[in-house]
Amino acid sequence: MSALLDVRVAAIRELTPVIREYRLEALGGALPGFSAGSHVQLHLPNGRRNAYSLLGDPADTRQYRIAVRQQEASRGGSRYLHQQLRAGDVLRLSAPANLFPLHSEARKHLLVAAGIGITPFLAHSRELLRQGADFELHYAYRAGVSDAYLAELRQLLGPRLAEYPAGQRRLDPAALLRGRPLGSHVYACGPQSLLLDLKEQAAAQGWSDRRVHWEAFAAPEPGQPFRVELARSGRQLEVGADQSLLEALEANGVEIPNLCRGGVCGQCQTPYLKGDVEHRDHFLAAAERSNSLMPCVSRGCGSPILLDI
Amino acid sequence: MSSAPTDHPFSVPRYPSGQPCPEAPEHLLVTQGTEAALRGTLAAQLGAVPVSHLALPDFPHQAALQAALRARLDAAPAGLRLELHGDEAFIWPLHALARQAGLQADEILLHCDASGSRRVFCVHCANCQPAGASAHLTCAHCGVVLEVRRHFSQRLGAYLGVCADADQPYQEIQP
Numbered sequence: 001m002s003a004l005l006d007v008r009v010a011a012i013r014e015l016t017p018v019i020r021e022y023r024l025e026a027l028g029g030a031l032p033g034f035s036a037g038s039h040v041q042l043h044l045p046n047g048r049r050n051a052y053s054l055l056g057d058p059a060d061t062r063q064y065r066i067a068v069r070q071q072e073a074s075r076g077g078s079r080y081l082h083q084q085l086r087a088g089d090v091l092r093l094s095a096p097a098n099l100f101p102l103h104s105e106a107r108k109h110l111l112v113a114a115g116i117g118i119t120p121f122l123a124h125s126r127e128l129l130r131q132g133a134d135f136e137l138h139y140a141y142r143a144g145v146s147d148a149y150l151a152e153l154r155q156l157l158g159p160r161l162a163e164y165p166a167g168q169r170r171l172d173p174a175a176l177l178r179g180r181p182l183g184s185h186v187y188a189c190g191p192q193s194l195l196l197d198l199k200e201q202a203a204a205q206g207w208s209d210r211r212v213h214w215e216a217f218a219a220p221e222p223g224q225p226f227r228v229e230l231a232r233s234g235r236q237l238e239v240g241a242d243q244s245l246l247e248a249l250e251a252n253g254v255e256i257p258n259l260c261r262g263g264v265c266g267q268c269q270t271p272y273l274k275g276d277v278e279h280r281d282h283f284l285a286a287a288e289r290s291n292s293l294m295p296c297v298s299r300g301c302g303s304p305i306l307l308d309i
Numbered sequence: 310m311s312s313a314p315t316d317h318p319f320s321v322p323r324y325p326s327g328q329p330c331p332e333a334p335e336h337l338l339v340t341q342g343t344e345a346a347l348r349g350t351l352a353a354q355l356g357a358v359p360v361s362h363l364a365l366p367d368f369p370h371q372a373a374l375q376a377a378l379r380a381r382l383d384a385a386p387a388g389l390r391l392e393l394h395g396d397e398a399f400i401w402p403l404h405a406l407a408r409q410a411g412l413q414a415d416e417i418l419l420h421c422d423a424s425g426s427r428r429v430f431c432v433h434c435a436n437c438q439p440a441g442a443s444a445h446l447t448c449a450h451c452g453v454v455l456e457v458r459r460h461f462s463q464r465l466g467a468y469l470g471v472c473a474d475a476d477q478p479y480q481e482i483q484p
Contacts, residue, residue, distance in 0.1 A: 107411050177387070183411025184387040206333030206388030208413040 004043070005031065005093045007064065012087055015067060015148040019116060020082060021055075024064045024091065033061050034096035036127035037120050037215075040064065041094040041261065042081075047243075047251055050077040050219065051261050053119040053189075054096060055149075057126040064093075067148055069116040075222055075242045097259050100187070100215040102127065107183025109135035110176065112198060114190030115146035120215060121189065122149060125156060140164035140171045140190070173201040187213045216264050216282065220244040223278070226300025230254070231273055231308050245295040254309070256295060263297035270295050270309060276302030320461045322397075324421040329355055333390040336360045339378060339403060341395025341422075351392070365399070375406055382410035392418040396425020398439050401466025414463075428467035429457050433478075437467050445473055447480075454480045 007024040014020050025031075036058050039051045052066040071078045085091075100120050102109065109128060111121045121137055128135045137157055141147035143165050153161050164171040171194075177186065186207075188198050195214045202212045222242040229236050239248040246268060249256055258268040263281030269292050278301040281294040293305070317323070329336065329351065336358050338348055348362045363381070368374040382389075391407050393400040400419055407417055429440040434451035446455050448470065454477075455470035462469070472478050 105408075105411070180387045181411070182382055182385050182387055182389065204332055206330050206390060206416075208415045210413045210415060211387060 003095065005095060007031070007091055007093055009085060009087050009089045009091065010063065012085070016145055018070045018145060019067055019148045020070075021065060021067045021148075022081065022085070024066070024093070025062065027090070030061045031064055032095050034058055034064075035098050035101055036123040037100035037102065038096040038098040038123070039100075039120075039260075040066070040096050042066075042077075043092040043094070044077060044080050046076050046080055047247060048075065048077040048080070049094075049247070049250070049261060051259075053100075053123070053215075055119040055122040058123055059126070059130070064096075067116065067119050069146070071219070073222075075220070077219070099260055099265050100189070100213065102187075103185045103213065105183070106185035107134060108181055108185070109133060110180065110184060110186040111135060111137045112140075112171070112173075112176065112186060112188040112190070112194070113137065114140040114171070114194050115142070116148065117189035117191075117194075117215075117217070118149060118153075119189070121187075122153075124187070125153070129156070136160050136162060138162045138164065138171060138176060140166070140194075142166040173198045174204070177201055177205055177207065185211045185213065189215045190217075192216060216262060219262055220246075220297045221280065223299045224301070227304040228275070228300065229304060229306050231306050239300070245293075245298060245300075249295060256309075258296055261296045263294050266294075268294055268296050270307060273306040273308050274303070275300060275305030277305060318459045321459050322419065322421070322461060322463075324419055324423070326417070326419040327415065329392065329418060330390045330416075331355055331358060332388070333358055334386055334388045336390050336392065337378075337381060337385070338362045338392045339374070339394070340364045341399040341425075342366065344394060347394065365395075371399075371402075375403065378403060379406060379410065382407060382412070387411075390416055390418065392420070394420045394422075396422045396427065397466070398426040398428050401428065401463070405464065405466060428465070429455065429470040430462065430465050430467040431455060431470045433472060437465060440468075446470060453478045 006027045008027055009022055010025040011023040012020055034054055039053045041049045041051050043049050054064050055067055056065040068078050068081045070082045113121050188195055199212055225241050226239050237248050237252055239245050256268045259265045264283055266283045271291055272293055277293050278299045279289050280297040284292055336355055343364050343366050348360055352360045363377055365374050393403050404417055426439045428437050429446055430437050431448045433453050436450040438449050440446050444457050446457060448455055454473045456473035458469040458471055460469040
C-alpha cells in the first residue's frame with residue numbers, strides 16, 4: 001500500500017442541490033502530482049473509503065478537487081461528506097491512481113459524461129487543451145440537478161462541448177460514434193446503462209474494444225450480513241449489511257491491495273476455497289469465479305466463505 | 310492468454326491472427342500477389358460489408374502501394390478492418406503504417422506465407438535486412454554471422470539477429 005496523505009478541507013462549494021465540490025490542501029508541502037483521469041480514495045471517519053475522481057487541472061499540485069453527488073442509497077460515504085464534513089476538517093487520502101487515462105495513440109478523443117460522471121473529464125479537458133489535441137465532450141445532465149460545471153465547460157470548450165439536457169435531447173451513442181476518423185477513441189463515465197449501450201454500439205460498428213474506455217461509478221451495494229473465515233489464520237469475521245467484505249477485512253487489520261473499490265479494476269482479486277458467493281463484479285471471467293472473488297463488491301449468500309488468505 | 314505451447318515464443322506472430330469482422334463498415338484487403346479470387350471469397354463471407362482490394366502487382370512499386378493504403382486509411386472511418394496477405398517482409402511494414410494511421414492491432418487481420426521473405430534486425434550494427442527462413446545469416450551491413458532468434462519486433466517487423474559464435478564473429482577459419 002502506498003503512503004497515505006493527510007489533507008485539510010480548504011473549501012466546500014455547493015454546485016447543485018445534490019452535488020458539492022471539496023477543495024483539499026496538503027497539511028504541509030505539495031501534494032503528489034497526478035495524471036488526468038486519476039482518482040483518490042477518501043478514508044472517512046466512519047470506516048468508509050470511497051474513490052473520487054480528481055477534477056482539477058493536473059498541472060496544479062497545490063490542491064486536489066473532488067465533486068460528490070449525494071446518493072439516495074448512500075451507505076454513509078456521500079451522506080457523511082454532504083452532512084457532516086466541514087471546512088477545516090482533516091481527511092486521510094490514498095495517493096492518486098489512474099484507471100482511466102487518455103490513450104497515447106488516440107488522434108481524436110470523444111469524451112462522454114452523464115451527470116456526476118463529468119468529474120474525470122474536467123481534468124481530461126484541461127490536459128487535452130494543453131496538448132492541443134482533437135477532442136469533443138458530450139455531456140448529458142439534468143438541468144439544475146446534475147449539471148455541475150456546465151457554465152465553466154461552456155466557456156472552456158466552446159464548440160467542443162455538446163449538451164444533452166434530460167427531456168430535450170437524447171444522447172444517442174450510435175450516432176455519436178458513426179463515421180469517426182480512424183484514430184478515434186471514446187471514453188465514458190456515467191451510469192452502467194450508458195456504458196453498456198456505448199460498448200454495444202461501438203462493437204456493432206466494428207470498433208475494437210481497445211478504442212472504448214470507461215469508468216463506472218464504483219460503489220459497493222449493500223446486502224445481507226454474512227460470515228467469512230480466513231483459512232490461514234482461522235479468524236472469523238462478520239460482514240455487516242451495509243459494509244463491504246473489503247471494508248470488514250480492513251476494519252480487522254487485513255489490508256488487501258485495491259484501487260477502484262467498485263468491482264472493475266481487478267486489483268483486489270482474492271482466492272477462496274469454499275462458500276456461496278454473489279460476485280457482483282465486472283472483472284472476473286466466469287471460469288475464475290469458482291475460486292476467486294472481489295472483496296470490494298462480492299458478498300456471501302449462503303454458506304460462509306472460506307478465504308484463502 | 311491461456312495455454313500457449315512453450316515451443317511458440319510469445320513475440321513470434323501467429324497466423325492467421327484472427328477472424329474477419331462482419332460488423333465493420335468496410336473491409337480493406339491488401340495482397341502481395343494478384344489473389345483475384347480472394348476478394349470474392351471474403352465478400353461472400355462478410356455479406357453486406359463492402360470489400361475493397363489493393364494488390365501489389367497493380368502498382369509500379371511497394372512505395373506506391375503504401376501511399377495508396379495511407380490515403381485510403383486517412384479517409385476511413387473507425388471500425389474499418391484491414392486484411393493483409395503476403396510474406397512477413399511484405400505485411401509487417403504495412404502493419405506499422407496502419408497502426409500509425411490509427412488502426413488498433415486487433416483490427417488488422419494477418420495471413421502470412423511462411424515460405425517467403427522475412428526481415429532480420431542485426432543487434433551489432435542496428436540495420437534491418439531481408440532474409441529467408443534459415444536460422445543463420447551473414448549480416449549484409451557488418452559481416453557478423455548472425456543466429457536468427459525466435460524473437461520478433463512488431464515495431465520493426467523483424468526478427469532479432471545476434472552473433473552466432475562470439476569467439477568467431479566473422480566465422481574465421483580455425484587454425
